[in-house]
Amino acid sequence: MRKPESMRALEDLGRTRLSENFFLRDFLHSEIAAFYGISNVPDDPALAIAAGTKLCEELLEPLQRHFGRLHIRSGYRSRAVNEFGNRNKLNCSTNAASAADHIWDMRDAGGCMGATACIVVPWVWDRRDRLDGWQSLAWWIHDTLPYASLCFFPKLWAMNIQWHECPARRIASYAEPKGLLTKQGMGNHSGSHAEHYRGFPDFRR
Template sequence: MKKPSSVTALTEFGRTRLSKSFFMRDFLFSDVAAIHGIANVPDNPDIAIAAGSKLCELLLEPLQDRFGRLAIRSAFRSIEVNGFCNEMQRAGKSGYTCASNDRNFAGHIWDQPDRNGGIGATACIVVPAFWDHFQAPGDWRKLAWWIHDHLPYSYLEFFPTYWAFNIQWHEKPIRQIYSFAEPRGWLTKSGMENHEGSHDEEWTGIVEACKL
């Protein structure tokens, strides 16, 4: 598929169904792109579709099935959008929180393989029902451990507001969880004692609570 270069082509691309609940258009909005008039369109649509479909089918759909509607905060970024955002961040501008393009290939930049040739896709999401029931300090860990025990994620990164988090699918998952919410730092990664086994004592009851 060619890069969409007209309203008609972008409309058709946005209609691409990635899973039972999600379409490509759900992931194309960018605050940075909207404010600065930059087209947030993939150069390689087929790669974006392949990676995004895995993100939706294997991670977002199971989350939504268990916890209710997901809110997409940020997802696909074109090279141009992410690069501009990162430039603003390095210049100290408030509100711009994008890593470099190289670090975001196969992350928020869905349509570019990473330096090892792997493809992946990241979305920043909020699980409203979980936030409504679990707002105590450190409660984000309940959801993090549930995902760790149930889903084939590659990387999770949590934030304080609404327990928003980046969730990444990658064809070669690293299975790491980091948080900017307290307690800040690594929750788990390969080599840590808590990485293997079940963590049901951390998350038991959260699915039922979110359905009340």
């Protein structure tokens, strides 16, 4: 599949359905791209679609089915957009670090495919005063879904949620309390963490 070379071709690409409720166009908006006039179009559409489909089917669809409508903050980044964001300190990692992450159409150094989206779960944010912090959602995802990594942020408890062929199963946060919540090898990594998300709706598979 070739990179789109016209507006019509990009329009058609955006109509690609990744899962029941998500289309590729949902993930192509970028404030960096819009403000600075940089193309945020996949160089390898087939790889972007393959990785994005896994992200949507295995992580975003179950989340939306369980908690209701998700808010997508950001998703796919082209190499040009990500490199510009990194160079200008706009909260983007290097392209090498973002491969199989926000750069869906670039395999990582190990040859693995992956995709990340930054999302907000309004159901959780709206109940923040009665929940056990952002960790409640983190532990629910950890116990329930095949995520690769999670990273939480202070505003709206937004999180980067990643699907990856070789999942690290690592959770970190810039929201208080900052730092690493869990990773493989830590004592809190295995077992049930249901005490942290009491009151969540029953999971519908």
